[in-house]
Amino acid sequence: MTTAGQDRLDPALRAEALVSLLVERGLIDQATMDNFIKTYETSVGPMNGAKVVARAWTDPGYRDRLLADGTAAIAELGFKGPQGEHIVVLENTPSVHNVVVCTLCSCYPWPVLGLPPSWYKDPAYRSRMVREPRAVLAEFGLELGDDVAIRVFDSSSEVRYMVLPMRPAGTEGMGEDQLAALVTRDAMVGVAEAAAP
């Protein structure tokens, strides 16, 4: 447990103190650290997952591989890295809607979705999605009929989940790039459906 006195110090000062001591002692490399920050700020995000979904919508063989071994199929498109070692893809259907939560902390498939949004890490989302998923989804604007079963997946230390949303109607003639633009982060967490064209 952190000391109470330490907790009262400005977190910016504490973070700087921590980093400066780690760097001075050669425990971390400043450039490596800066590179991690920059990568997740600028180049890893839901656009990766959107490409995966668009490929799955247009290539049945890829879809099958994605559902059989998410990590391997995602790596086919070049997406891999921390928190992506064991990704399981959950396919939505007209009768089953999947949604993802991490009840204990914030486990999330970084290589395809980037870092989680603040609501995903919020205590209310983490506790309520398990207890009353239909109500929470409605608050996100997703009203599901009683004939749709909702499955809530709690990320564990090993598995990171990603939802494969249903392909929207009216997209038959669209290519992968156009389709990817319809795939939002929220759809891949399961709190929304893919956008209509």
Place this chain on the structure above:
Amino acid sequence: MTGSGGHADPAYLLDTSGPAAPPRDNGELVFTAPWEGRAFGAALALTDAGRIDWEDFRQALIGEIGEWEAAHPAGGGWGYYDRWLAALERLVSKSGLVSAEELKRRALLLATLPSGHDHERP
């Protein structure tokens, strides 16, 4: 925490839309202040260097979050990276990399420097 220290940092002044825009949460940046990015990057760099085990960090984070939630049932004042930073402090101290006392002493020293926070390290 206001995050006001980050406004001069070019990384926080990027385009808000278009293909070059950084990943956002409905307009919210991944890190709302530079210190959040540092706490995040330090945990990854320590893992990358083999100084800590990611699962140990995750468990420390779960512990910090659980303790905070038990102490704040109404949820007010929640800050995810506050918990992240506390977990990392706890783990580096427990692992013998940097003691809690050293962290505190350094932070207090930095507090006396003129430019406030989020300046370069001494």
